[in-house]
Amino acid sequence: MIGAAGTPGPAVPALSVTGLGVAARGREIVTGVDLRIEPGERVGLIGESGSGKSLTALAIMGLLPDDLTPRGSVRIAGVGHDVVGARERDLSAMRGRDVSMVFQEPMSALNPTMRVGRQIAETLLIRRPGAADRSEQAREHTETSAREAALTLMAELGIPDPASSYRAYPHQLSGGQRQRVVLAIALANDPTLLVCDEPTTALDVTVQAYVLDRIVRSTHDRGSAVLFISHDLPVVASVCSRVHVMNRGRIVESGPVETVFTRPTHPYTRRLLDASELPPRPSSGGGRRGATASVASTGSVGSTGSSSAGSGSPAARPMPTRRRSWTSPA
Numbered sequence: 001m002i003g004a005a006g007t008p009g010p011a012v013p014a015l016s017v018t019g020l021g022v023a024a025r026g027r028e029i030v031t032g033v034d035l036r037i038e039p040g041e042r043v044g045l046i047g048e049s050g051s052g053k054s055l056t057a058l059a060i061m062g063l064l065p066d067d068l069t070p071r072g073s074v075r076i077a078g079v080g081h082d083v084v085g086a087r088e089r090d091l092s093a094m095r096g097r098d099v100s101m102v103f104q105e106p107m108s109a110l111n112p113t114m115r116v117g118r119q120i121a122e123t124l125l126i127r128r129p130g131a132a133d134r135s136e137q138a139r140e141h142t143e144t145s146a147r148e149a150a151l152t153l154m155a156e157l158g159i160p161d162p163a164s165s166y167r168a169y170p171h172q173l174s175g176g177q178r179q180r181v182v183l184a185i186a187l188a189n190d191p192t193l194l195v196c197d198e199p200t201t202a203l204d205v206t207v208q209a210y211v212l213d214r215i216v217r218s219t220h221d222r223g224s225a226v227l228f229i230s231h232d233l234p235v236v237a238s239v240c241s242r243v244h245v246m247n248r249g250r251i252v253e254s255g256p257v258e259t260v261f262t263r264p265t266h267p268y269t270r271r272l273l274d275a276s277e278l279p280p281r282p283s284s285g286g287g288r289r290g291a292t293a294s295v296a297s298t299g300s301v302g303s304t305g306s307s308s309a310g311s312g313s314p315a316a317r318p319m320p321t322r323r324r325s326w327t328s329p330a
């Protein structure tokens with residue numbers, strides 16, 4: 001395990017999930033999920049549609065709908081309570097401060113009637129301890145610094161012309177720009193853990209590479225751990241160092257991306273890989289054509305570098321750019 005600064009990390013994991021289950025009307029949909037993510041580490045969660053990835057993510061965020069019941073344990077570094085069974089007040093304090101989430105569709109995470117810069121600045125203000133109690137003058141100063149911090153974040157995430165984008169409403173931005181605003185909100189308080197659920201699936205492939213690159217770089221710079229959910233295996237290969245494979249609510253295989261994607265042991269993982277756009281494995285018979293292009297050519301995610309998260313380079317490994325919609329490998 002390697003910490004964000006390239007030195008052996010502390011014993012406390014960023015995320016520790018033990019025996020997580022999610023039940024609907026007594027029927028368990030997610031069962032016995034164990035996950036551990038070290039500080040600064042990026043870990044993928046893959047599996048076909050309906051395998052339970054999103055429910056796992058929502059349970060980690062304490063965001064399950066009322067008709068679903070979690071069990072087991074979800075601990076996040078710096079949070080003094082278990083997420084499972086916590087009060088809504090504690091969960092809401094935790095979200096945005098210790099853990100943030102980026103969903104597939106940015107519009108669902110943004111307030112359509114508020115300027116985007118204001119939405120980023122408010123996240124900074126709300127989470128700043130004591131912000132509401134300060135004198136008017138001190139508060140004004142805090143608001144000015146929040147605005148400046150929001151502009152800096154927007155520039156960091158490659159939102160063009162931050163000063164004028166700050167004043168834009170969500171509908172005035174492109175999908176890729178909106179997702180970068182969501183990312184800015186998610187990263188505003190340097191969360192311990194960022195959960196990404198198909199963060200680039202709705203984006204055009206060229207924008208996708210750029211947004212992925214920003215996710216990798218910005219979380220690396222902050223030492224934030226990432227749980228990265230995707231059905232797109234090349235994307236997972238480009239972002240993550242370890243991966244968990246989920247099938248029918250259970251994790252069936254886990255390991256370093258390089259191992260799982262080249263020498264899978266579970267038949268379900270093999271089927272997933274065979275249906276993916278990853279280059280053929282030596283043992284897979286070579287029936288599939290491998291993708292040839294790498295995002296390295298765009299100077300983006302996965303150009304070179306170590307496959308270990310937080311080891312100095314934010315990049316993981318080359319990512320083939322050809323992609324298609326997921327279909328069940330079964």
Ligand SMILES: Nc1ncnc2c1ncn2[C@@H]1O[C@H](COP(=O)(O)OP(=O)(O)OP(=O)(O)O)[C@@H](O)[C@H]1O
Pocket residue numbers: 024029047048049050051052053054055056065067068231
């Ligand atoms: N509120 C609910 N009540 C009952 N079943 C649900 C509920 N929400 C989700 N499910 C079921 O739980 C299973 C897992 O859903 P989940 O959304 O976690 O899958 P997923 O792996 O994220 O799929 P996708 O990649 O399509 O998002 C699915 O069969 C889904 O229909």
